[in-house]
Amino acid sequence: MPKKLIVIGGGSAGCFAAIAAAESGADVTLIEKNASPGKKILATGNGRCNYCHDKVTYADLYRPEGDGFLSAVMERFSPEDVLDKFRDLGITPVNKGGYIYPYSEQARAVSDVLKRAVNGTGVKLITETEVTDVVKKENGFTILCGDKKFDADAVILTTGGKAAPNTGSDGKGLAICSFLGHKVIPPVPALTYLTVRDHPYKKAAGTRLSAKVSIEVSGSILSSDTGQIQITKNGISGIPAFNICRSASRGLLEKNPVKLHIRLVPEMDDEALKEEILGRIGNGCITPYDALTGLFPDTFSDSLLRNSGIDPDRVPDNGRKTAEKLFAYLRDITLPVCGTGDFADAQVTCGGVCLDEVDPSTMESKLIPGLFLAGEILDMDGKCGGYNLYFAWASGYIAGKNGGA
Ligand SMILES: Cc1cc2nc3c(=O)[nH]c(=O)nc-3n(C[C@H](O)[C@H](O)[C@H](O)COP(=O)(O)OP(=O)(O)OC[C@H]3O[C@@H](n4cnc5c(N)ncnc54)[C@H](O)[C@@H]3O)c2cc1C
Numbered sequence: 001m002p003k004k005l006i007v008i009g010g011g012s013a014g015c016f017a018a019i020a021a022a023e024s025g026a027d028v029t030l031i032e033k034n035a036s037p038g039k040k041i042l043a044t045g046n047g048r049c050n051y052c053h054d055k056v057t058y059a060d061l062y063r064p065e066g067d068g069f070l071s072a073v074m075e076r077f078s079p080e081d082v083l084d085k086f087r088d089l090g091i092t093p094v095n096k097g098g099y100i101y102p103y104s105e106q107a108r109a110v111s112d113v114l115k116r117a118v119n120g121t122g123v124k125l126i127t128e129t130e131v132t133d134v135v136k137k138e139n140g141f142t143i144l145c146g147d148k149k150f151d152a153d154a155v156i157l158t159t160g161g162k163a164a165p166n167t168g169s170d171g172k173g174l175a176i177c178s179f180l181g182h183k184v185i186p187p188v189p190a191l192t193y194l195t196v197r198d199h200p201y202k203k204a205a206g207t208r209l210s211a212k213v214s215i216e217v218s219g220s221i222l223s224s225d226t227g228q229i230q231i232t233k234n235g236i237s238g239i240p241a242f243n244i245c246r247s248a249s250r251g252l253l254e255k256n257p258v259k260l261h262i263r264l265v266p267e268m269d270d271e272a273l274k275e276e277i278l279g280r281i282g283n284g285c286i287t288p289y290d291a292l293t294g295l296f297p298d299t300f301s302d303s304l305l306r307n308s309g310i311d312p313d314r315v316p317d318n319g320r321k322t323a324e325k326l327f328a329y330l331r332d333i334t335l336p337v338c339g340t341g342d343f344a345d346a347q348v349t350c351g352g353v354c355l356d357e358v359d360p361s362t363m364e365s366k367l368i369p370g371l372f373l374a375g376e377i378l379d380m381d382g383k384c385g386g387y388n389l390y391f392a393w394a395s396g397y398i399a400g401k402n403g404g405a
Helices: 012-023 039-047 068-076 079-089 107-120 172-179 239-253 270-282 298-307 319-331 387-404
Strands: 004-008 027-031 093-096 099-102 124-126 133-136 141-145 148-152 154-157 184-190 194-196 208-217 220-231 235-237 258-264 333-340 348-353 371-373
Touching: 004 012, 004 141, 004 148, 004 387, 012 027, 012 107, 012 154, 012 387, 027 148, 039 107, 068 387, 079 093, 079 099, 079 107, 079 387, 099 107, 133 172, 141 154, 154 172, 154 387, 172 184, 172 348, 184 239, 194 239, 208 239, 220 239, 235 239, 235 258, 235 333, 239 258, 239 333, 239 348, 258 319, 270 319, 298 319, 371 387
Parallel strands: 004 027, 004 154, 027 124, 154 371
Antiparallel strands: 093 099, 133 141, 141 148, 184 348, 194 235, 194 333, 208 220, 208 258, 220 235, 258 333
16 A cells, blocks of 8 residues: 655645655645645746755855755755756756746746646645644544544645745644644744834935845844845845845844844945045045945935935035045944834745754654655745745655655
8 A cells, every 4th residue: 555645735845745755656645725736936036936046055044054954955855956856847947147947937837837747646636725733643644624634644744934924824834833742943034124213214215225234133243145235115125135134033033132234335345445435525625425426326325425424515624534434334334123024025934843853864753753844834944046945845855755655
């Protein structure tokens, strides 16, 4: 008799787990609460689905160098394995600066081939059915969906985290894990915008700037990223803001003081920037506002000068001193962070089932034999760039191969 396996949650990790388990010969049922699997995939990469990155480092998934969990996953299913598996399914990749998309740049292509493969491998798909509980029996499990019951020899939980709950991931799977005895690191929104108190750059909303941004929590810098940020009415957005957001979310949850540091003109070292500013303002001939023409968008220069304590419209008495003051400010604009986007705005969840309780070589729970976990339900999140989907496919595949064997 083939092993009876139930996969709960038909997102990226769940579809890969179901396909891998069915290919291993298991009798697989996939239970999804939406009308169709893969709803979130359609929204990824702005509808283009950045489904992997060509290289994945520990830092991309915020793990310490040499981290055993991530290295075990990457050894068993690498980014190249993801690309190969998708080639088999019919997706030709296109590499845009390391970001991998389907050649058609349509997220629908990814969800379509997954649905086809789920069907083609004989997985039984049950949709519009929400799992409400998982009960461990002496041999196997009972899965409860309201008043419906399903029995299984093994279970793979791939219900995601709490990000984008309109796509189905509302955190119920985390509650089930917690009830089963797993430690859950409190989930917080990640890959979303930051809001600052008494935003001094409100008037410059819409401005895009090159910057290095960092999050300081209780006096320590916890994360930094460099790239193009966007000033918003309430704070900042853009990929670098998204990438450092998790530290702010966690700091705020723990009620610690959180600060945002913005370092402008990151392409220039201190010496070069000092010279640039001195050359523009140091001679004390033109107004600071005029002196910044071409360096910053004019919508931003006015706010920048006023916030640094320099009158934009008055030729300075001491140009050198004014230039030094502006230089110091450009190197560190510090703003108090008061919030982030919520789960509805977030692309991913930071937090989830504690990795110490899961064997990364199989994705099996160390507490409950026969229970496997994969994807965003685990305490693993990554930066923008295809890393989160990489982890969903890779961990889903490993869980499927081992859960189905
Ligand atoms: C707008 C947006 C854009 C993104 N873009 C990218 C990108 O370009 N590249 C990238 O790498 N990552 C991206 N991500 C992140 C990535 O999509 C997720 O990390 C990944 O999809 C997580 O996969 P998962 O299968 O673990 O969870 P999910 O995709 O969240 O899937 C969980 C599934 O479980 C189902 N489910 C939940 N609870 C139950 C229940 N009780 N019973 C039955 N079914 C249940 C849900 O309906 C859902 O289908 C993006 C996310 C968002 C929101």
